Amino acid sequence: IKRVRVAHLREAKERGERWPMLTAYDQYAARIFDEVGIPVLLVGDSAANNVYGYDTTVRVSLDELLPLVAAVTRSTTRTLVVADLPFGSYEASPQQALASAVRLMKEGGAQAVKLEGGVRMKPQIEALTHAGIPVMGHIGFTPQSEHLLGGYRVQGRGEAADAVVADARAVCEAGAFAVVLEMVPGQVAKRITHELAIPTIGIGAGPECDAQVMVWQDMAGLRAGRTPRFVKQYANLHDVLADAARAYAADVTAGTFPAEEHTF
Ligand code: KIV
Ligand code: NA
Numbered sequence: 001i002k003r004v005r006v007a008h009l010r011e012a013k014e015r016g017e018r019w020p021m022l023t024a025y026d027q028y029a030a031r032i033f034d035e036v037g038i039p040v041l042l043v044g045d046s047a048a049n050n051v052y053g054y055d056t057t058v059r060v061s062l063d064e065l066l067p068l069v070a071a072v073t074r075s076t077t078r079t080l081v082v083a084d085l086p087f088g089s090y091e092a093s094p095q096q097a098l099a100s101a102v103r104l105m106k107e108g109g110a111q112a113v114k115l116e117g118g119v120r121m122k123p124q125i126e127a128l129t130h131a132g133i134p135v136m137g138h139i140g141f142t143p144q145s146e147h148l149l150g151g152y153r154v155q156g157r158g159e160a161a162d163a164v165v166a167d168a169r170a171v172c173e174a175g176a177f178a179v180v181l182e183m184v185p186g187q188v189a190k191r192i193t194h195e196l197a198i199p200t201i202g203i204g205a206g207p208e209c210d211a212q213v214m215v216w217q218d219m220a221g222l223r224a225g226r227t228p229r230f231v232k233q234y235a236n237l238h239d240v241l242a243d244a245a246r247a248y249a250a251d252v253t254a255g256t257f258p259a260e261e262h263t264f
Contacts, residue, residue: 004039004080006112006134006177013199013210021201021213025051025068027075029216034076041076042114042136042213043069045084045144050217057143062089062100069108082136083110087144090115094127101133114180116142118167122174129175137171140164140205141183152228154204156184161191168192168200180213181205183230204230 012019021040024030025047033041047068048060062085069083083104090097097115104110112134115121121137128135140155149155156164164184171179178199181189186206193200193208202209214231217223221233222241251257 003078003111006080009040009080009178009199009211010197013197019199019211021211022216022219023047023050023213024072024216027071030072030075030079033216034079038079040080040082040211041072043072043081043083043108043110044114044215045086046215048086050215050223056146058087058146060086062086062103066103066108069104069110073109073111080112081110082112082114083108085113085115090121090124091117094123097124098127098131098133101128101131105133112136112177114138116144118164119170122170125171125174125176135174135176136201137168137174137176137179138182139167139171139179139184140181143182152183154183154185156188161185161188164188165192165195168196172196172198178211181209204228 019039021042022033022038023044023046024033024041025043030041043065045057045060045065047065048054048057051068052060052064054060065083065086073081085097085100089100101113104113113128114136115124116138118137118139125135125137141149141152146152165188168179176198178201179196180201180203181192183204186208189200189202189205190208193210199210201211201213203213218227218231219233220235220237222237224238227233248257
C-alpha cells in the first residue's frame with residue numbers, strides 16, 4: 001500500500017469526503033492508527049504535554065520532537081506524517097524555518113511540516129513550499145502564542161472573524177496544502193472551508209471543516225480530569241490502564257503472579 005500524499009487530500013476535498021487526523025508520538029499508537037487507515041498523523045508539539053509532561057507547548061524543543069517524528073515515520077507505511085515546527089524553531093526568518101523543517105524531514109523522515117500563524121508567517125510558508133516541503137498551516141487559537149493571546153480562548157468571534165479569514169487566505173496563497181483551524185466559531189470555519197481550495201482541519205471549529213484532528217490521548221481518554229469542550233472520548237484508556245496496573249500489583253503482592261505457566 002502506498003503512502004497518502006498531499007494531492008490525495010486535495011482530491012478528497014473536491015469529492016466532498018471528510019477525513020480524520022490524529023496525533024501520534026510513539027510506535028504502538030502510530031502503528032494502530034496506520035493499520036486502521038487514519039490518513040494523516042501529526043507529531044504535534046503537544047508532545048510537550050502528552051509525552052514530556054511540560055505544562056505548555058512552548059517548552060518543547062526541536063531536539064525533543066525529532067526522535068518522536070522518527071519513531072512515527074518508522075512505524076507507519078500508509079499514513080502521511082506531518083511534524084510540528086516547535087516554538088522558537090521558525091519565527092525568526094524563512095531561513096530558520098527552512099533549516100528546522102529540513103531536520104524534521106531528513107532526520108525525522110516527516111513528509112510535511114506544520115507551523116502556527118497566518119499573515120505573519122507567509123514568508124516562512126512560501127520559503128518552505130519553494131524548497132519542496134509541504135506545509136500545513138495552523139490558525140485561530142495558536143497554542144504557541146498562548147501567553148500573548150491570554151490563554152486558551154476562541155479566536156475570531158464577532159468582528160475578529162475577518163482577521164481569521166485573512167489568515168486563512170494568507171496561508172493558502174503562500175502555498176500551504178491544508179490548514180488547521182483551532183477554536184474558531186463554527187460559522188467562521190464554515191466560511192473559510194467554502195472559500196479555500198485546500199482542506200480545512202478543525203479542532204474546536206465545528207462540523208463544517210473538511211477534516212478533524214484530535215490529540216490521541218484525548219480521543220482515547222488516557223488523560224484523567226477535565227477535557228476541553230471540543231474533545232470527545234471514544235475510550236477510557238485511563239481506567240483500562242489503571243485497572244491493569246492495580247490487578248498486576250495485587251497479583252505480585254499476593255504471590256499469584258508469576259504462576260507455573262510463566263515460569264521456566
Ligand atoms: O500539537 C498538536 O497536537 C496540534 C493539533 C492539536 C492541531 O497542533
Ligand atoms: Na501543535
